[in-house]
Amino acid sequence: MSTSIAASRVALTGAVFMALAPAAVHAQTPSPLAEWQYSSGILLEQMFEPKLPTWRIRVGPSASFQPRYDGSDRYHLMGGPSIDIRYRDRFFLSTGEGIGVNVLTGPNWRVGVAASYDLGRRAADDLDHLSGMGNINPAPSLRLLGEYAISKSFPLVLRADLRRNFGGDNGWIGDLGAYMPMPGSSETFSWFAGPTMTIADSRYMNSWFGVNAQQSARSGYRQYDASAGIRSVGFGVSASLRVRKHWIVSADGAFQQLVGAAAHSPITQTRASGVFDVSVNYEF
Numbered sequence: 001m002s003t004s005i006a007a008s009r010v011a012l013t014g015a016v017f018m019a020l021a022p023a024a025v026h027a028q029t030p031s032p033l034a035e036w037q038y039s040s041g042i043l044l045e046q047m048f049e050p051k052l053p054t055w056r057i058r059v060g061p062s063a064s065f066q067p068r069y070d071g072s073d074r075y076h077l078m079g080g081p082s083i084d085i086r087y088r089d090r091f092f093l094s095t096g097e098g099i100g101v102n103v104l105t106g107p108n109w110r111v112g113v114a115a116s117y118d119l120g121r122r123a124a125d126d127l128d129h130l131s132g133m134g135n136i137n138p139a140p141s142l143r144l145l146g147e148y149a150i151s152k153s154f155p156l157v158l159r160a161d162l163r164r165n166f167g168g169d170n171g172w173i174g175d176l177g178a179y180m181p182m183p184g185s186s187e188t189f190s191w192f193a194g195p196t197m198t199i200a201d202s203r204y205m206n207s208w209f210g211v212n213a214q215q216s217a218r219s220g221y222r223q224y225d226a227s228a229g230i231r232s233v234g235f236g237v238s239a240s241l242r243v244r245k246h247w248i249v250s251a252d253g254a255f256q257q258l259v260g261a262a263a264h265s266p267i268t269q270t271r272a273s274g275v276f277d278v279s280v281n282y283e284f
Contacts, residue, residue, distance in 0.1 A: 033252060038096020043110060044155055047155075057283070059082065059084075061081065062279035065277070066078065067275070072129070080095075098117070116143060118139050119138050120137050121136040130219075132217075132221075133218075136168050137167060137168045139165045142164050144161075144163075146160050158177075171203035178195060190240050195234065199229065205227065208226070230260050234254055237254070239251050255274050
């Protein structure tokens, strides 16, 4: 093995061993952040370091600057905790993935189920555009997720995520994404980047982007039926810096473009949106 290849592998191993802590607060509220960003690096950490510690615990404050709802042109700042607790490669509790278990695992893949929570949408968040539309109530959500890393020499991670909300929009929504470590990663700094695509059924789409007869009469919007299909495409970047032995600063940024029925909805004020969040985590 050449010196340059060996050095690159050492740097990569150190980077993925750090594993980014999921940083976004209120992660279950729809936002332009890609689903893979809530657990970026976790599978690679498992692949490069098979003898993981029994417990991995990271907690701290977090803040996120994001749209008030999908399609909104108004932004707000949200604050809350960043939590990521994992027992071996089996059980997890995090602000991004919820509380769950990896029911099947391998050296470079995992399949898990988790329970999470969707905060919905309040008309009061933007009465100029949502007056008469009613609320989408908060609801528990059940998710099935899977990840697969190509290899140590080509650490591209492919991720699929399928969720069902029980209440609220009562819909199915799925995400397909991919990410990998970027050049410049080291033992103290690591960053990942990759694309994502979100697909949803007609119940979800009509709850968030449709306008029925009653809503049309109250709001003044024309009636609109939002069909199932691709809701959005996007791209995200996640980074982490270890500033002390136990302290890690993490940041995420993402861009989202609404497409199809979501893009043409009369509720949609802008098709393009972004999000930025940052957290300071203490690792036990």
